[in-house]
Amino acid sequence: MFVRLLNICVIVALVIAAAYVYDIKYQSTLRAERVAKLRHDLRRERDAIASLRAEWARLGNPRRIQTLAQRHLQLKPFQTNQIDSLDNLPMRPPQIVPPGTGDPIAAMLEAIDEDLTASTGSIESLLGTATGKGDRQR
Amino acid sequence: MSAAEGTSATLNWRRRLVQRLLYGQKVDRSAKSRARVGLAILVFSLGYAVIAGRLVQLAAAPDNHTVRRAADAVSTSRPDILDRNGEILATDIKAASLFGEPRKIIDVDEAVELLTAVLPDLDASELRERLSSRKGFVWLKREITKKQQQEIHGLGIPGIGFLTENRRVYPNGAEVSHLIGHVNIDNQGIAGIEKWLDGRGLADLHMAGLAVDRMDKPVELAVDLRVQHALRDELIAARDKFKAVAAAGLITDVRTGEIISMVSVPDYDPNKPKEANDPTRINRLTTGVYEMGSTFKALTLAMTLDSGKATLSSSFDARMPLRYGKFSIGDYHGQNRTLTVPEIFTYSSNIGTARMALAVGVEHHKWFLKKMGQLERLRTELPESAEPLVPKRWGELNTVTIAFGHGLSVAPLQAVMGINALMNGGLLIPPTFLKRSPEEAVKLATRVIKPETSDKMRYLMRLNAEKGTATKANVPGYYVGGKTGTSEKVIGGRYSKNKLLNSFTAVLPADNPRYLLLIMLDEPKATSETHGYATSGWNAAPVTGAVVARIAPLLGVEPRFDLPPSQQLILAKGR
Numbered sequence: 001m002f003v004r005l006l007n008i009c010v011i012v013a014l015v016i017a018a019a020y021v022y023d024i025k026y027q028s029t030l031r032a033e034r035v036a037k038l039r040h041d042l043r044r045e046r047d048a049i050a051s052l053r054a055e056w057a058r059l060g061n062p063r064r065i066q067t068l069a070q071r072h073l074q075l076k077p078f079q080t081n082q083i084d085s086l087d088n089l090p091m092r093p094p095q096i097v098p099p100g101t102g103d104p105i106a107a108m109l110e111a112i113d114e115d116l117t118a119s120t121g122s123i124e125s126l127l128g129t130a131t132g133k134g135d136r137q138r
Numbered sequence: 139m140s141a142a143e144g145t146s147a148t149l150n151w152r153r154r155l156v157q158r159l160l161y162g163q164k165v166d167r168s169a170k171s172r173a174r175v176g177l178a179i180l181v182f183s184l185g186y187a188v189i190a191g192r193l194v195q196l197a198a199a200p201d202n203h204t205v206r207r208a209a210d211a212v213s214t215s216r217p218d219i220l221d222r223n224g225e226i227l228a229t230d231i232k233a234a235s236l237f238g239e240p241r242k243i244i245d246v247d248e249a250v251e252l253l254t255a256v257l258p259d260l261d262a263s264e265l266r267e268r269l270s271s272r273k274g275f276v277w278l279k280r281e282i283t284k285k286q287q288q289e290i291h292g293l294g295i296p297g298i299g300f301l302t303e304n305r306r307v308y309p310n311g312a313e314v315s316h317l318i319g320h321v322n323i324d325n326q327g328i329a330g331i332e333k334w335l336d337g338r339g340l341a342d343l344h345m346a347g348l349a350v351d352r353m354d355k356p357v358e359l360a361v362d363l364r365v366q367h368a369l370r371d372e373l374i375a376a377r378d379k380f381k382a383v384a385a386a387g388l389i390t391d392v393r394t395g396e397i398i399s400m401v402s403v404p405d406y407d408p409n410k411p412k413e414a415n416d417p418t419r420i421n422r423l424t425t426g427v428y429e430m431g432s433t434f435k436a437l438t439l440a441m442t443l444d445s446g447k448a449t450l451s452s453s454f455d456a457r458m459p460l461r462y463g464k465f466s467i468g469d470y471h472g473q474n475r476t477l478t479v480p481e482i483f484t485y486s487s488n489i490g491t492a493r494m495a496l497a498v499g500v501e502h503h504k505w506f507l508k509k510m511g512q513l514e515r516l517r518t519e520l521p522e523s524a525e526p527l528v529p530k531r532w533g534e535l536n537t538v539t540i541a542f543g544h545g546l547s548v549a550p551l552q553a554v555m556g557i558n559a560l561m562n563g564g565l566l567i568p569p570t571f572l573k574r575s576p577e578e579a580v581k582l583a584t585r586v587i588k589p590e591t592s593d594k595m596r597y598l599m600r601l602n603a604e605k606g607t608a609t610k611a612n613v614p615g616y617y618v619g620g621k622t623g624t625s626e627k628v629i630g631g632r633y634s635k636n637k638l639l640n641s642f643t644a645v646l647p648a649d650n651p652r653y654l655l656l657i658m659l660d661e662p663k664a665t666s667e668t669h670g671y672a673t674s675g676w677n678a679a680p681v682t683g684a685v686v687a688r689i690a691p692l693l694g695v696e697p698r699f700d701l702p703p704s705q706q707l708i709l710a711k712g713r
Contacts, residue, residue: 047232050229050230050232051232053229054231057225057226057309057310058309058310060225061309061310061311062310062368063311063367063371066367077687077688078691080615080616080690080697081614081615081699083615083691083696083697
């Protein structure tokens with residue numbers, strides 16, 4: 001009796017194991033196929049990239065660019081005197097108008113007026129118009 | 139009944155007889171059979187163990203699906219070749235090739251008709267001949283386009299198929315031809331850097347069938363494509379302008395020996411390797427040897443200054459032509475007076491240079507040139523190289539002529555290596571086409587002259603551009619120094635007066651050298667612009683100036699103005 005029960009158990013276990021193994025085998029085949037497909041795609045992509053890069057290099061060839069530039073552009077090779085170092089660049093002039101002001105000219109006038117009232121009091125009106133004009137012309 | 143007993147008795151008797159014959163008389167058969175069963179168990183369990191082991195092995199080992207079919211790899215895959223900034227000089231793309239299996243073809247005529255309709259450049263009679271052969275496999279056309287492939291596929295001819303092959307393409311065409319060389323139809327390098335790549339084991343990989351898939355690691359060269367183009371453009375213009383047979387140019391990094399650019403026109407398109415067989419298209423810088431003319435005077439002066447036999451203030455008698463038996467050596471820019479060393483250089487005096495060489499003697503001269511690598515074949519990565527033509531017997535007359543660059547023929551690349559050493563502080567660095575850092579270069583270098591001598595040589599080069607024969611190569615802002623070289627070509631055993639080989643060597647900038655240029659013009663003709671002159675100062679020098687003006691910004695050489703003359707800037711610093 002006990003032996004028969006054991007046998008049945010073993011047979012059931014066997015069937016389950018077989019089904020499980022089959023499932024794994026099936027899954028692994030599927031995955032292997034997927035890997036092969038991906039690898040193939042990868043290689044194809046890489047080949048496509050290589051041919052695109054070759055095409056890009058052909059298009060960017062200096063001789064071709066030069067011919068195109070000579071035909072379509074007014075540019076000329078630059079001369080050495082067109083190069084200068086950063087040290088020779090003058091300092092940025094002090095900013096009279098704070099950045100982001102809506103009406104720069106009005107702000108400038110205001111700043112001058114303030115300046116003048118601060119420094120002198122006597123010939124205010126005369127100087128104010130003179131410097132104001134000068135600034136605007138600049 | 140008795141008959142049955144009789145038969146069983148005879149049966150028993152027979153069995154006993156067989157058993158006796160087989161096992162002998164006194165054998166315990168039960169023990170024997172147990173042993174036999176044991177053996178069977180052992181054999182079977184071994185068998186199962188092997189199967190189990192193999193199963194485990196199969197499960198554990200990675201799935202070897204990537205065993206590639208030979209069909210996909212007829213041509214070797216090669217690594218990409220990049221320039222120093224990563225621009226592609228050579229790369230592989232996949233292309234389909236058309237093949238036929240004659241034994242499987244049913245109707246040859248039909249196949250020929252259909253194929254020639256799609257591929258008009260196929261020769262019909264040759265195609266028919268190939269398809270009628272008894273071979274198992276014939277190539278019909280290598281490297282066809284995607285569209286052609288689709289059309290042929292659509293025709294559905296039996297016995298015709300495609301293989302995917304690697305095809306080498308050179309997107310920059312002729313720009314870098316001599317430098318990288320080219321490959322044959324099987325993608326094997328047959329010239330230039332391509333051949334060098336094969337020599338480094340790529341050919342073996344190919345033999346073993348491993349070099350199939352794309353190579354990951356590209357090869358980076360020292361060449362700069364932009365500089366290469368600028369140089370080539372200027373050389374083509376110069377060749378047209380002076381109606382020269384050929385023009386060549388070389389730019390090296392003084393500190394590392396890297397070859398930044400090498401052009402020899404006429405050149406060829408590596409995509410059409412047949413052009414390379416034309417002998418006029420050889421690479422004149424490595425495969426040709428030339429008498430370098432006055433360029434060699436730099437070596438002579440450096441030798442004499444370095445030996446201590448002369449200083450910059452020494453003077454040599456150049457009043458009379460130097461007579462040697464029936465030979466008489468005169469000066470082109472004859473001054474007919476005693477010349478100081480800087481004057482010898484700036485007037486490019488043959489007499490003065492010869493006397494300087496004689497001052498150190500024949501043996502020292504020979505030893506010095508050997509040390510400078512001028513007497514032996516120079517080997518670089520390029521497989522093409524030429525042996526210098528050294529006189530077999532080297533007497534005083536040889537020293538006299540070699541002093542000003544006649545009687546010894548070297549490859550121009552070799553001369554550049556020597557002059558490089560004079561400029562960079564006295565280190566002879568073997569030139570290379572691959573990227574190299576200054577540290578690596580110092581390890582490979584050998585000291586050939588003293589640093590002070592190098593300073594003096596740079597002073598002389600710069601002086602020459604300030605007031606000598608090289609003034610036309612001076613580009614304001616770059617402090618160029620240079621030396622002209624004009625040599626008469628030997629035609630039919632004697633020097634020809636109007637067939638010249640002109641060269642110009644320039645160093646940039648002369649006070650702190652970074653690049654060395656060599657420009658060569660083969661048989662330039664005089665033009666109205668050069669006032670009838672065809673010497674180097676009138677053609678090679680201005681070409682060099684034009685090249686410098688174009689390449690210096692590309693190479694990041696900063697222009698500087700208002701620099702003091704060479705006497706103060708180079709000599710004073712050197713002292």
